[in-house]
Amino acid sequence: MSVELMVWDESAPISRDQARAAYLAVKKSEPVAGDVPEVAKELPGVVTVYPGHVLVTMDLDTMDEMSAQVFTVARAHGLVCYDPQRDLVHNVTPLGVYEGMQLHTGDGMIVHDPDLGLVHDVLATMSPQNPFVTLVNFGRHFIQVSPGYELEYKEEALARTMVAELAEVQRAFHEYATGDRSFLARHDWTA
Structure with a gap:
């Protein structure tokens, strides 16, 4: 095929x-x-x-x-x-603020410096065949989500939260990619 x-x-x-x-x-x-x-x-x-x-x-x-x-x-x-x-x-374009940022999906896609529209759209593809989406800045921090919208963020330590809707996940990923950390204050995170 x-x-x-x-x-x-x-x-x-x-x-x-x-x-x-x-x-x-x-x-x-x-x-x-x-x-x-x-x-x-x-x-x-x-x-x-x-x-x-x-x-x-x-x-x-x-x-x-x-x-x-x-x-x-x-x-x-x-x-x-x-x-x-x-x-x-x-x-x-438009790109996030982190040069070299990578988008990884559970179905094997890896994109260096993904555009913000792609990040938004790929989040809607999560499924059993695509069980996670991650934006990573190697050696610095990352944000990741899995179906059921368990959101994980790691900078110094790994923190987790549950998010109710895809739109909020997309908003958090957009903020992360653009250097805005508002998503951290909007949710209750646990270690």
């Missing part, structure tokens, strides 16, 4: 709906022959070039490792990346 990612240029961040529509439109079009864009030469997997878009196909077994490479190349070139399997869009 194979999976796909699509990369292309956008002038501003786009929604998952816009990314999905672009992907579906490209899938209905014909690939182009001839000159291959520079970015296509750097991408792993099987690369197919469409007008203004590059489709990367990879094996399911190598998806996690190769997806991380595609995300990195796309970001380096200022390109959007759409993951149709997860229905997630990786925009170039």
Whole structure:
């Protein structure tokens, strides 16, 4: 079985709906022959070039490792990346305040310097197949959540709290990513 990612240029961040529509439109079009864009030469997997878009196909077994490479190349070139399997869009901006921050999911996705929209959207994908989402600044601190919305934060010591709704989890992750620690005062934390 194979999976796909699509990369292309956008002038501003786009929604998952816009990314999905672009992907579906490209899938209905014909690939182009001839000159291959520079970015296509750097991408792993099987690369197919469409007008203004590059489709990367990879094996399911190598998806996690190769997806991380595609995300990195796309970001380096200022390109959007759409993951149709997860229905997630990786925009170039806006980013959090921590350079090198990583997003990890329980289903194997790792993204360096994730955009804030991706962080928001990926939190809604938690399930038995994706049992956690973590934002980590290695050697400094992290925030993590698991289904049932058990929120964990660690800086000096690990603290836990239960959060009632996804929207509050998304708010806490956004605050963490932007350097705002208001989420710490809003909840009762236990060691």
